[in-house]
Amino acid sequence: MNIFDILGPVMVGPSSSHTAGAVRIGLVTKKLLGSVPARAMITLSGSFSATGAGHGTDRALVAGLLGMRPDNICIPESFDHAAKAGMEFSFAHEAIRGAHPNTALLEVWDKNGRTVAVQASSLGGGRIMVNKLDGVEINVTAERPALIVHNVDQPGHVAEVTSMLAHKSINIATLNLYRDKRGGYAVMVIETDQNIPASSLDWLKRVEGIIKVTCLNLGEEG
Amino acid sequence: MAFHSMEEILDYCRIGNKKFYEAVLEDDMEERKVSREESMKEMYVMWDAMLLASTSYDGSARSASHLVGGQGLAMEEYRRGGNTLCGDYLNQVISQALEMGESNACMRRIVAAPTAGACGVLPAVLIPFFRSGQAGHRQIVKSLYVAAGIGQVIASRAFIAGAAGGCQAEIGAASSMAAGALTALKGGANEQIGHAAAMAMKALLGLVCDPVAGLVEVPCVKRNVIGAVNAMTSADMALAGIGSAIPADQVFDAMREVGEKMHPSLRETGEGGLAATKEGIRITRSLVR
Numbered sequence: 001m002n003i004f005d006i007l008g009p010v011m012v013g014p015s016s017s018h019t020a021g022a023v024r025i026g027l028v029t030k031k032l033l034g035s036v037p038a039r040a041m042i043t044l045s046g047s048f049s050a051t052g053a054g055h056g057t058d059r060a061l062v063a064g065l066l067g068m069r070p071d072n073i074c075i076p077e078s079f080d081h082a083a084k085a086g087m088e089f090s091f092a093h094e095a096i097r098g099a100h101p102n103t104a105l106l107e108v109w110d111k112n113g114r115t116v117a118v119q120a121s122s123l124g125g126g127r128i129m130v131n132k133l134d135g136v137e138i139n140v141t142a143e144r145p146a147l148i149v150h151n152v153d154q155p156g157h158v159a160e161v162t163s164m165l166a167h168k169s170i171n172i173a174t175l176n177l178y179r180d181k182r183g184g185y186a187v188m189v190i191e192t193d194q195n196i197p198a199s200s201l202d203w204l205k206r207v208e209g210i211i212k213v214t215c216l217n218l219g220e221e222g
Numbered sequence: 223m224a225f226h227s228m229e230e231i232l233d234y235c236r237i238g239n240k241k242f243y244e245a246v247l248e249d250d251m252e253e254r255k256v257s258r259e260e261s262m263k264e265m266y267v268m269w270d271a272m273l274l275a276s277t278s279y280d281g282s283a284r285s286a287s288h289l290v291g292g293q294g295l296a297m298e299e300y301r302r303g304g305n306t307l308c309g310d311y312l313n314q315v316i317s318q319a320l321e322m323g324e325s326n327a328c329m330r331r332i333v334a335a336p337t338a339g340a341c342g343v344l345p346a347v348l349i350p351f352f353r354s355g356q357a358g359h360r361q362i363v364k365s366l367y368v369a370a371g372i373g374q375v376i377a378s379r380a381f382i383a384g385a386a387g388g389c390q391a392e393i394g395a396a397s398s399m400a401a402g403a404l405t406a407l408k409g410g411a412n413e414q415i416g417h418a419a420a421m422a423m424k425a426l427l428g429l430v431c432d433p434v435a436g437l438v439e440v441p442c443v444k445r446n447v448i449g450a451v452n453a454m455t456s457a458d459m460a461l462a463g464i465g466s467a468i469p470a471d472q473v474f475d476a477m478r479e480v481g482e483k484m485h486p487s488l489r490e491t492g493e494g495g496l497a498a499t500k501e502g503i504r505i506t507r508s509l510v511r
Contacts, residue, residue: 001378003249003373006336007335007336007373008335010331013331013332013338013438014439020338050436054286054435054437059329124386125383
């Protein structure tokens with residue numbers, strides 16, 4: 001932990017896990033979608049469901065989806081800001097099985113119909129973990145850039161993605177591969193030390209066999 | 223790499239003939255690969271945010287549950303009446319702690335130090351010190367390094383989350399950090415900083431985390447007051463030359479042991495202690511949608 005994990009963050013109260021962490025979950029979801037959603041369906045689980053209202057967890061998640069950071073003083077009025085931005089949202093309360101006590105599932109759509117489903121938990125001190133993306137377990141902390149590629153399970157896709165990263169001098173920190181069945185649907189989750197340029201993402205999206213490309217770069221909020 | 227013990231910090235200071243804050247500052251420069259100026263600028267941002275949170279306090283604001291709000295204002299009016307038990311200065315500390323805790327509960331902007339629930343302790347002791355002209359911005363920022371260094375050691379040896387170790391891990395840690403910062407501001411020796419931090423934590427050892435309805439409101443806001451006042455008394459004892467019989471590192475280790483032995487109902491679950499009282503349960507039920 002560095003000293004600014006001890007003194008800080010500057011945040012809107014009352015809780016680093018239930019408020020600041022919730023803002024970050026919303027913010028990460030917005031980044032994964034690529035824009036402020038037009039519609040959001042949010043499911044609150046565990047302690048987020050039980051004490052979320054008193055901690056402003058609902059307003060914090062919406063604030064994050066709008067691109068607000070945890071220190072934005074507009075967080076308490078995020079519902080009004082969502083109305084102005086034309087973002088529709090709804091909340092449900094449901095126990096997500098096997099999930100961390102502070103967990104939310106955010107299903108979001110942009111105006112072009114692109115959608116992502118993000119299940120994330122708040123670990124305390126404002127730190128978060130994205131547990132699932134579109135139903136696939138990824139376990140990304142969002143403290144490093146991450147690239148999530150959905151592709152057809154066939155030879156060569158990992159090489160395409162990793163050589164693209166090599167060409168851009170992007171170092172891989174962690175790499176995980178998942179698939180539902182042989183020749184079926186595969187997902188690679190790559191955490192990197194550098195941000196991934198938009199041009200590379202556009203190139204990846206056009207590669208045959210690659211179904212979906214989602215990216216989480218750092219420092220692009222707002 | 224970050225310090226894991228007060229002893230390491232004190233050794234580092236002894237060998238290099240440095241002040242406590244310099245050890246923490248130099249470690250941050252090394253850890254995050256930043257310059258002295260960059261690090262200090264960032265710490266100044268924290269101090270500035272504390273001051274801004276204090277000046278923007280709104281005594282008419284109420285928390286989501288309406289349990290919290292206006293107490294800081296009431297305290298400030300009482301202090302201005304001039305007829306208090308603790309005297310003017312300590313009453314400023316009390317008001318400041320209440321105000322910051324309330325601001326947090328009312329979804330206003332604060333600095334987690336080390337947590338949001340304990341955000342009132344450090345500003346409560348530092349802001350009156352600054353406003354009374356006893357220190358300038360630069361000295362306060364240096365003292366924040368002392369506080370952060372102590373907090374880092376506590377986080378490394380024990381924990382700084384109520385869910386992990388009870389309130390002793392939040393208000394206790396904040397109080398220990400504040401006691402060290404005050405001792406440094408008053409010109410205490412590095413060893414005295416260690417004694418102040420140890421004595422502050424010892425006094426709050428065993429404090430449970432029992433928030434009513436699980437909210438960071440009751441008793442959290444008022445516990446910021448005892449954290450701040452305890453920091454003042456611990457720093458004064460250390461400055462008087464009184465030492466802690468148990469060294470700070472061992473006190474923090476004891477805090478961990480006590481936290482681990484603490485029943486889960488007393489670790490931020492809202493199921494024990496004050497939360498489980500008749501009135502606590504009544505309040506909780508009245509808040510259920």
